[in-house]
Amino acid sequence: AQSVTQLDSQVPVFEEAPVELRCNYSSSVSVYLFWYVQYPNQGLQLLLKYLSGSTLVKGINGFEAEFNKSQTSFHLRKPSVHISDTAEYFCAVTNTGNQFYFGTGTSLTVIP
Amino acid sequence: KAGVTQTPRYLIKTRGQQVTLSCSPISGHRSVSWYQQTPGQGLQFLFEYFSETQRNKGNFPGRFSGRQFSNSRSEMNVSTLELGDSALYLCASSLEPAGGIYEQYFGPGTRLTVT
Numbered sequence: 001a002q003s004v005t006q007l008d009s010q011v012p013v014f015e016e017a018p019v020e021l022r023c024n025y026s027s028s029v030s031v032y033l034f035w036y037v038q039y040p041n042q043g044l045q046l047l048l049k050y051l052s053g054s055t056l057v058k059g060i061n062g063f064e065a066e067f068n069k070s071q072t073s074f075h076l077r078k079p080s081v082h083i084s085d086t087a088e089y090f091c092a093v094t095n096t097g098n099q100f101y102f103g104t105g106t107s108l109t110v111i112p
Numbered sequence: 113k114a115g116v117t118q119t120p121r122y123l124i125k126t127r128g129q130q131v132t133l134s135c136s137p138i139s140g141h142r143s144v145s146w147y148q149q150t151p152g153q154g155l156q157f158l159f160e161y162f163s164e165t166q167r168n169k170g171n172f173p174g175r176f177s178g179r180q181f182s183n184s185r186s187e188m189n190v191s192t193l194e195l196g197d198s199a200l201y202l203c204a205s206s207l208e209p210a211g212g213i214y215e216q217y218f219g220p221g222t223r224l225t226v227t
Contacts (some may be wrong), residue, residue: 030203104154
């Protein structure tokens with residue numbers, strides 16, 4: 001079985017500052033990793049995914065993440081955040097494609 | 113293509129009642145998963161259906177059940193509602209991952225409040 005840990009439940013950051021949202025996973029098999037964003041009163045939207053190949057993955061809205069197999073991490077980063085990035089962010093893992101395990105989420109608040 | 117749709121969007125029920133939620137996946141998607149989202153718990157996997165068969169099931173009591181129809185539409189049912197069942201229920205659909213891994217596309221959710 002897999003599990004996902006998002007250590008930071010809340011992350012406040014000033015506008016135009018960089019941000020990193022941390023995600024660690026545990027699995028005894030190869031995994032595929034995802035980051036989703038959820039805006040208020042909406043479902044989840046895919047930001048980026050790691051399936052194979054380059055460990056640095058670029059996604060939408062200027063976000064990127066790096067897969068680190070030795071540290072079992074998949075941290076999400078953005079060099080300069082905007083007010084519109086305020087949302088809940090979820091990290092997810094799967095090894096089969098038909099059962100996903102999600103973290104408890106990180107609430108990102110961008111302060112003007 | 114139209115996205116994943118869920119009905120109703122909001123629902124208020126009383127303890128002990130039962131409820132049925134509906135999900136229509138993206139056209140061509142054959143896998144439908146259901147999640148319960150509560151503050152502090154994140155998304156917890158309920159079950160996943162493919163071609164009318166439940167392929168995976170999470171760790172929820174038997175009061176939670178689901179089904180999938182031949183057109184891939186899915187319903188989930190919760191019987192004998194408890195206050196703790198109040199949550200946002202999310203449905204997600206994906207292509208059958210034959211030879212690949214596909215992301216899940218989420219609907220807007222059904223907000224269930226149990227009083």
